[in-house]
Amino acid sequence: MMRQYELVERVQQYDPDADEALLNRAYVYSMKAHGTQKRASGDPYFSHPLEVAAILTELKLDDATIAAALLHDTIEDTETTKEEIDRLFGSEIGSLVEGLTKIRKLDLVSKRAAQAENLRKFVLAIAEDARVLLVKLADRLHNMRTLEFVPENKRNRIAEETLDIYAPLAGRMGIQWMREELEELAFRQVNPTAYQLIAGRLATMREANARAIGEITEALKVQLSQSGLGAQVIGREKRPYSIWRKMERKSVSFEQLSDIIGFRVIVGSLEACYQALGIVHRTWPMVPGRFKDYISTPKQNDYRSLHTTVIGPGHRRVELQIRTEELHAVAEYGIAAHTLYKDRPGEAVNGNGRSSLIAESGAYRWLSQLVDMLAEGDTPEEFLEHTKLELFQDQVFCFTPKGGLIALPRGATAIDFAYAVHTDIGNTAIGCKINGKLEPLISELHNGDEVEIMTSSAQAPSPAWEAVAVTGKARAAIRRATRAATRRQYAGLGRQIVTRAVERVGKPYSDERLKAVLPRLGQSSVEDALAAVGRGELSSADVLRALHPDYQELRHQHASAGGREDGWFGIRRVMGLKFRIPGSGRDRAKEGRNAIPIRGIQGDLPVRFAPDGGAVPGDRIVGIMTPGQGITIYPIQSPELKNFDDQPERWLDVRWDIDEDDPERFPTQIVVNAINEPGTLARITQIVGENDANIDNIKMTRRSHDFHEMLIDLEVWDLKHLNAVISLLKNTEVVASVSRVNG
């Protein structure tokens, strides 16, 4: 176990101003508090916080963080309280320890809903002070290093949580070595077979790999020094987990992996990085598509390096990372490195100097973005999706026309780009130019793309985008916009239904009146009430009764007159007439006045068409309300309608309201009986095609020696169009008969 003075010395090595007394007090306090407690390994419990503190000295963290690490389990596991820590060590350390206590019991890989809520609490705690996360990561690292002592049945969960959450978080914080160690330790536990396989192969190749590393290192050094460039070259074998990930990602076998060794070239200046790159590219052919300039466009965690792959000595693929000493420190220490290369402000020793430096880092910005997401009121599931997506994906870098940099996860589309620029841009996007060329919004973006988004204020995001977008931000925003649009649709439908119901009994409708009776309806706003009616959760009769209490009488009058139970659904009577006497012109006038206008599925009402109904504009139609789904439209002759005969409250009077230049086509079905001879089918499709109707599907329903009967799914503009197609087919020599299904 590390001695007290050893720990203090370690801290003083990188921070001569560290508060020695504070560290000593924390050491002694924690040791006494944990007393005779033992770890699963049999070691004294105190060895754990001490190791955690030691890990954090490798990150060269400030004295407050080291003290918090020593004390991190005291509130949870001993008699210690937050007040006592505050009193003895100050509120800065008190808050750190309290933050660590809060997140300690959070299970981040439990059932989905709980996991999301836990992750939310977790992010809120670590975002308050990024040092809480750094201590937590060190805590997890030590627990993973000693995983073998934990009972067998708990190991997997801890390892999975490490792979899922902590290793990516260490990566996000830019602490590469910690990410790798966490991954390797967890991989060994979660997938021992794969781990053994890869580790075994690596072992048999070790000698050959070592030789290759030696040769390539030498060749690189020679080339660089001949050009007068002093450089340090480090070659290394890749770790089993990163090899495994690559095998999975590219679906290749171990043998097919050509790059199980990688090289780092460390040079003196940014300029020298590019010089070294030039030398490497001039000496060996580069592999196309592998060059990445993370120096000019850093990763979100501040990582900066040049990456390239060349066909090196012995025709081996050689992966190279070129960076300066300082960039190397950032790559290994990430967020913690921000304290290494900057002059610390004078009060940094005991104040928030280091945490404010950390606050400037890209990793910390990412944390605060997460917190913003929470503030936007997403559901825990949406938040979880966002966070996990963000954790796991590599980046592509794209540019706005003005040169602004937008970093997106790999696989991101122009839709994600639009939402990354601004939610309003995403919500009103109608098209885009990628590198000056018009492209669809669903196009996948590549590194270096310049993207210009075209917007129109009339546009609402398409619900289908949600499946295409990869960033949580875009998906959540699309979902919100879609929800809002659906709600508007329902409210619009509800308004139509209520207005008509009220007018039908000869009363005026106004929002003010509705507002006055909202409490009686149990609704909190006019829009809520109307949307509830539109969804079918609140009946218009109830609204009518609330608006006009005297309606009760009307209802009775009407009921006795019509002999029906529910008065205003006189509409049902009208519909019934239509149903029984199709084509009767008796109630045309009524239809025009009271019916809800239908503009197809792209319109502003929650409308869909009965799948086998095939209603096209010009058909007389009926609407059936389905709670939660809006209106389903049937042609009046549809036999399906009899299923709703005993539910008069669901019938709605509707009429077509289609613009001449509306581009929407409507599906319908026809049955064609044709003579069985070569070319018949071609002739039929030709006639349909020439007349601007689409064939969606053709099904042979009966074949005989002389005739073929086929069912054709057709898309037409309207009834006139359909009738024209039918009569043209009828007049074709190979066609014996044509009829419309449900016609």
Ligand code: MN
């Ligand atoms: Mn612990």
